[in-house]
Amino acid sequence: MRYSRMLIPTQKETPQDATLPSHMLMIRGGYIRPLAAGTFTYLPLGIRTLHKVTEIVRQEMVRSGAEELLMPALQPLSIWQETGRDEIFGPVLFRFDDRRGRSLALGTTHEEVITDIARSYLRSYRQLPLNLFQIQTKFRDEERPRGGLIRTREFIMKDAYSFDRDEAGLDASYQAMYQAYSRIFSRCGLDYVPVEADSGAIGGSVSHEFMVPSPHGEDSMVTCGSCGYAANVERCELPAMEEIPAGTAAVEEVETPGTTTIEQVSSFLKVSPDRLLKTLIYTAGEKIVLALVRGDHELNEAKLARAVGAPIEMADGPLVEKISGAAVGFAGPVGMNDRGAFMVADNAVKAMADFVTGANKNDAHLLNVNRERDFAPDVYADIRAAGEGDACPRCGGALSFVRAIEVGHVFKLGTRYSEMMNAGFLDDAGKNRPFVMGCYGIGVSRIPAAAIETHHDEKGIVWPITIAPFEVLLIPTNPTDQALMQHAEALYSGLLENGVDVLLDDRDERAGVKFNDAELIGVPVRITVGPRGIKNGVFELKLRDGSMESEIPLAEGVAAVSRIRNELVDRLSKA
RNA sequence: CGGGGCGUAGCUCAGCUUGGCUAGAGCGCCUGGUUUGGGACCAGGAGGCCGGUGGUUCGAAUCCACUCGCCCCGACCA
Incomplete structure (x- = not known):
């Protein structure tokens, strides 16, 4: 491609409302343009990068034995009602009525649609295992889109669904x-x-995230330096603490006017936070849930939900x-x-005795409270968040x-x-069984943003070559110099003939620009063809990541650049 | 949904507190010329419903009310 023919609206100034490096740089670099909150146009450079990503995703999915299909983003709401997920997703699901008054939704993910396909066409264990994927635009009416392409309301996702006859099959698919x-x-x-x-x-048992x-990420994860354990903070199990016997002191009510936070109670009563018990009230449908955690601990809602x-x-x-x-706080x-x-x-509550709790009465707390004697939890569980x-x-x-x-x-x-939607097959004994399913998502449009977050410097983006919009940028320093342009055009x-994805900057701009x-x-890869080098029969090649800068004889140019390009690609493929 | 901030040229912003001439600057864009290895220079030029609606006023970008939109923090989240 020739730069002069492309729409690459770079800008010097950072747009006011971009805060993340990836967001700023993609706008400044002319990759994307915001239209409304959480929606973006992919400009020519942006769609090139996106295509590079989708092509890699597609190749590896097919290589692993999955087959591509494309399901509709526009779906009847009824399919969501069948699994009850219209309620689980709630307002996140875009929904509206068509002209005939039928309720429709825009797909956030496609478990229902794919399961419907499976129950229609898959009848025999002989057809299994099967893994189907698509690369498609998803819609989620997020409460707060943020972070440029990190969280948008319309985004591109690769989702795959596997169907197996049993757990062992699912293990293999997974x-x-x-x-x-x-x-x-x-x-x-x-x-x-x-x-x-x-x-x-989504539901299900085993699950891994790729982080x-x-x-600037919106998730938190933990890693262990010694054994390599890594988990989402929400998942990170915490070892049960040694249980201690309950105390015997009598419960005593004390006045604690206006102390609604752990810190206030702690300093007012001169009791350290780990001797306090926090009581948090939740609802699960009609059910009231009381969550009890130690004062200095944080509740993890995902764990509580589990x-x-x-x-x-x-x-x-x-x-x-x-x-x-009583008011909140008591x-x-x-x-x-x-x-x-x-x-x-x-679980940590088992290791507490004679602690302080709210009295269910305004401006009052109870001292010397003990489990089992003064209250009896229905269940003990790991419900607190891992922390430093x-x-x-x-x-x-x-x-x-x-x-x-x-x-x-x-x-x-x-x-x-499969059970909820009555999707099953006949096994080798002629018995009806539900599919054992797996599902696998990739935030395709997040990948460029994630790459930039970790690959940029003060001047701009530093793309991995595999997802860069172009592999090579060829810069003739002075387009009015005929001889120089001839060398540049030849290169x-x-x-191009060697299959290198090259952009020729043929604009009549100064070299600095x-x-x-x-x-x-x-x-x-940046190639500079300028008068200095031409005089000596060479051009300059510089890698954006700064790892290499050299002069290459014009005659060897095409071969040398192709080789370097291939090396850069191979380096990533072997990892 | 709670808290905060912002809407003036394609982009970044000034002007608003204390209402008043024709609404400004830099960058970008167009024309001509000079320049050509790190965001050049000179001259000329185009470009604005001052987010919208309603009010106050002789007069509103400026004051008031409502509204729409955008961003950030929190809550939420696959």
Whole structure:
């Protein structure tokens, strides 16, 4: 391509509302343009990068034995009602009525549609295993789109669904996907980490996320330096603490006017936070859930939801007052067993005795409260969030906490959807069985953003060559110099013939402008053809990442550049 | 949904507090000339419903009310 013929609207100034490096650089580099909150146009450079990513994804999916198809984004709401997920997704699901008044939704993910396909066409175990994928635009009415392409309301996702006859088959399918994902992210040049994950609204048992550590990520993950354990913070199990006997001191009510936070209670009563018990009130449908955690611990809602076995929602102020009989900040477990609440205590509570809780009465707390004697949790579970200082659940080593961008997620779904949608097959004994399913997502349009977050400098993007919009940027310093342009054109057509993806900057601009745009856009290989070099029969080649800068004889140019390009690609493919 | 901020030229912003001439600057864009290895220079030029609606006023970019949109933090999130 010739630069002069392309729409590459680079800009010097950073748009006001871009904060992340990836967001800023993609706008400044002329890759994307925002239209509304959480929607973007992919400009020519942007769609080139996106195509490079989708092609890698497609190749590796096919290599792993999956088959591509394309399902509609526009779907009848009824298919969501069949699995109850219209309620689980709630307002996140875009929904509207057509002219005949039929309720429609825009797909956020496609478990229902694919399961419908499976139940229609798959009848025999002989047709299994099967893995179907698509690369498609998804819609989610997020409460708050943010971070440029990190979280948008319309985005491109690769989703795959596997169908197996049994758990062993699912294990194999899952493994194949896990490996395909590793190859995909390596080829895209991402510094990714697979972590154990929670399966959230998708459901299912085993699940891994592929994370790209970045301070701007919206997820948190933990890693253990000694044993290699890595998990989403939501998933990170915490070892049960040694149980201690309950205390025997008598419960005593004390006045604690206006102390609604742990810090206030702690300093008012001169009791350290780890002697306090926090009582948080949630709802799970009609059910009231009381979550009990130690004062200095944080509740993890994903873990609580898992312990309860249903989606949960924090109760609002009025509801808290109705349930506890006191303003927010004074709830406690004592007496709540009789009020029909489901009480979940964190494991750490077993290691507490004679602690302080809210009195379910304004401006009052109770001292010397003890479990079993004064209240009885329905269940003890690991419901608190891992935090600094917690030990690795596998080896006891030190955990480190980092922010990360989730780029992929693989789930073992099991038979949840197939049973709910009555999707099954006949096994070799002629018996009807539900499909054992897996599902596997990649945030395709997040990949470029994640790559930039970890590959940029003050001048611009530093693309991994595999997902750069062009592999080589060829810059003649002075387009009015005929002789120089002839050399540049010769190199250009030679590279094109060798299958190198090259952009010729034929604009009548000063060299400085071209260099600055080159660095902003981030093309990995830059070739400069200028009068100085031509005099000596050479041109300059410089890698954007700074790892190489050299002069190459014009005669060897095409071969040398092709070789370097291939080396850069190979380096990522082998990882 | 709670808290905060912002809407003036394609982009970044000034002007608004204290209402008043024809609404400004830099960058970008167009024309001509000079320049040509790190965002050149000179001269000329195009480009604005001052987010929208309603009000106050002789007069509104400026004050008031409502509204729409965007961003950030939080909550939420596959």
